[in-house]
Amino acid sequence: MRNVEQLIEKIVKLFPREKFRADPFRILICTILSQRTRDENTEKACEKLFARYGNVFELARASAEDLHELIRESGMYRQKAERIVRVARLIVERYGGKVPNTLEELLKLPGVGRKTANIVLYHGFDQPAIAVDTHVHRISNRLGLVRTKKPEETEEELKKIVPERFWGPLNGSMVEFGRTICLPIKPKCEVCPLNSDCEYFFQKRR
Template sequence: MRNFNKEAKIIIENYPYYHENTDPYVVLVSTVLSQRTKDENTDKATKQLFSVFKDVFEISKVNPESLYDLIKPAGMFKQKSERIVKLSKILVNKYNGNVPNDLEKLLELPGVGRKTANIVLYVSFGLNAMAVDTHVHRISNRLGWISTKKPEDSEFALMKIINKDLWGPLNGSMVAFGQKTCRPKKPLCSKCPLNFICPFLKLNKNPE
């Protein structure tokens, strides 16, 4: 019988992921910027934004247009600029500039879904939170841990089979695992630490 927690630990140990910045506001904004773009684009946009505006108070006072050129690398810059300015105004007016460490309150902010909220809760506040993005959704299904069609369904399915202390670390490690080894196309199965139990490998005769 498979031990999914043991397998999760193997991924976390082999693909450790460390967040350079744990400031709640920076993490929140960078995660909003990360939607539908690559990590390198998110990093560039985040650095450019905070090189000009230092905190939530400054961003809450500007027009969205002021952010366009700074966050353009992340794509969808007009929509993301509007969301960032709006959520910044809410944080200043409602929470004195602080990011709430509460899931429901985070979900009320513009542009913040469950993935973004859970990343903030874990990275910035150290709370047990299962953040599911495309990597986590795809890989957990490929490994046969769960069988779901949407990331939202994967979050709740994984919470039932994975120990709480692994919820937070799993997201970052799954992202690294998905980028380096368990890629969407042409996964490097020969280098995978879970190739001995992976049902995907058994069904595909010629992996790299």
Template sequence: MENHGKAEKILEILAQSYGTEPWNWHTRRNPFRVLIGTVLSHRTRDEMTDAAAQAVLARYPDAASLADAPLADLQDLVRTVNFYKRKAARIKEIGRILVERHGGRVPDAMEDLLALPGVGRKTAACVLVYGFRKPAVPVDTHVHRISNRLGLVETQRPEATERALQQMLPEKWLLLVNELLVKHGQTVCRPRHPLCSRCPVRRYCHGASGH
């Protein structure tokens, strides 16, 4: 209610500050690309992830080819991302499961996505909203922290933040809320030592430090 308008206002300001350019593996409505790119991105800076994701997807553009990829080649292609050995095995296994259980395609149900190795709610939400344009909110540590700091939610668990944001936000913002809050979280509203004096939405913020 009160927060509906507030959330939208905040996102409008952040969109002006940071732009609305989507992350590159989100640019196509391709659930497979979104899935693989997002799994590779876990706990890894996006500039490290991008080249790896592009390389994998260029050589293995679908589930069937990924399932048959040599593990050593996958490891080599994704060597720049964090947890690369585990992730190489995971995306190969994801390919195998997609072929075996889903006809080689990415499922569009949260429950099916969560059954894939290395896929939690955040990754599943990315696939749903970026890949399928279905309503979902990817909540990572930035989104959770900033939503609380701004007083949009008062939640302990990310899943509660996810539900609240999805209810609060008009559909047009679902594609952008994650990227805008992540960008804000990386540059200004950092986990420690936030740069509140430079914050474009500080007048909405409950947790501003140093006034």
């Protein structure tokens, strides 16, 4: 039986992504903006948005229409604008302007799923959390770490086998791995540094 801890450590070292610390509200909003768009588009939209609205109170007073041109590059900007304004207003009304620091409370915010909540917990509050997106879900199954159908199931299974100190870094590393080598279609298995540990690779070669 292979050593899961060594495999996870290998992934984190081979595909490092530096942890960032920022205001939890900014992380929350930028993560909402990142849904179904590319990183560079998210970054542009975030910069424009927070150049105009510096904090949760200013955003809570805005209308969704005020945000359209600022976040247009992120795609689905009308829906995201509505969601962002609603989130800002709820944080002001329910939590006095402070982003909640528990998974349970974060999941009560509109448009916030487990992935977004876990990113906020790790980067915004320095709490151990595994954010499972399509990359983490796909790669974990290909490697044979888990055998799951849904990201929520992947998160629960990974928590059982991955040491807590790797929970946060795992997302960034698997995202980088998934974008460069373990692609959704036509993964670059022959040049992958993890192919000797990968069930998917061995199945392909049979």
